[in-house]
Amino acid sequence: MSIDWPALRAAATAAADHAYAPYSGLRVGAAGLTDDGRIIVGSNVENASFGLTLCAECGLVSALHGAGPADQSDQSDQAGPTELVAVAVVAGDGDPLLPCGRCRQLLLEAGGGSLLVDTADGPVELKVLLPAAFTTTDLAERRDQETSHDQETTREQETTREQETTRERGAQ
Ligand SMILES: [Zn+2]
Numbered sequence: 001m002s003i004d005w006p007a008l009r010a011a012a013t014a015a016a017d018h019a020y021a022p023y024s025g026l027r028v029g030a031a032g033l034t035d036d037g038r039i040i041v042g043s044n045v046e047n048a049s050f051g052l053t054l055c056a057e058c059g060l061v062s063a064l065h066g067a068g069p070a071d072q073s074d075q076s077d078q079a080g081p082t083e084l085v086a087v088a089v090v091a092g093d094g095d096p097l098l099p100c101g102r103c104r105q106l107l108l109e110a111g112g113g114s115l116l117v118d119t120a121d122g123p124v125e126l127k128v129l130l131p132a133a134f135t136t137t138d139l140a141e142r143r144d145q146e147t148s149h150d151q152e153t154t155r156e157q158e159t160t161r162e163q164e165t166t167r168e169r170g171a172q
Contacts, residue, residue, distance in 0.1 A: 001037070001085060005118060008033055008088040009096070015041035015056065016092045022046060023053075027092035030056035030099075032084040032111070036070040040084075056089060057103035061110045084111035088118035096120050104130040 042059025
């Protein structure tokens with residue numbers, strides 16, 4: 001698939017125009033090209049609490065999932081979710097910005113290590129920007145070996161135990 005980087009950057013710049021950044025004054029737009037050829041955008045959304053601020057890439061990834069597959073009639077999950085193949089993130093001036101650490105992690109699960117990220121020096125694969133990343137493989141291999149059914153049973157037992165303890169307290 002050929003990637004029209006100027007178009008992607010232009011879409012990101014247009015998204016930056018719609019950013020809500022009254023506190024930092026740094027408007028950011030992100031545009032991603034999906035593997036089915038669509039462009040999806042996001043803008044940063046700040047908040048008076050500061051800590052609740054959403055990066056433009058958060059909005060982009062949320063919009064990616066919210067939009068669903070291009071072919072809405074295809075209800076089979078066999079093809080997996082739509083993935084990003086290229087991303088451009090820019091400030092209000094239209095020049096590239098690199099995603100923050102959290103967003104590199106977020107983008108990894110939306111496009112994988114081969115996702116191309118626009119930089120001032122040209123496209124770079126995400127795995128270069130996020131080496132030795134934590135991935136779903138780590139999750140699958142390192143989690144407790146209990147099955148989810150075991151965990152449900154444990155939770156039920158804990159709830160029963162809590163109820164018994166509450167009853168005992170009430171009896172005293
Ligand atoms: Zn970010």
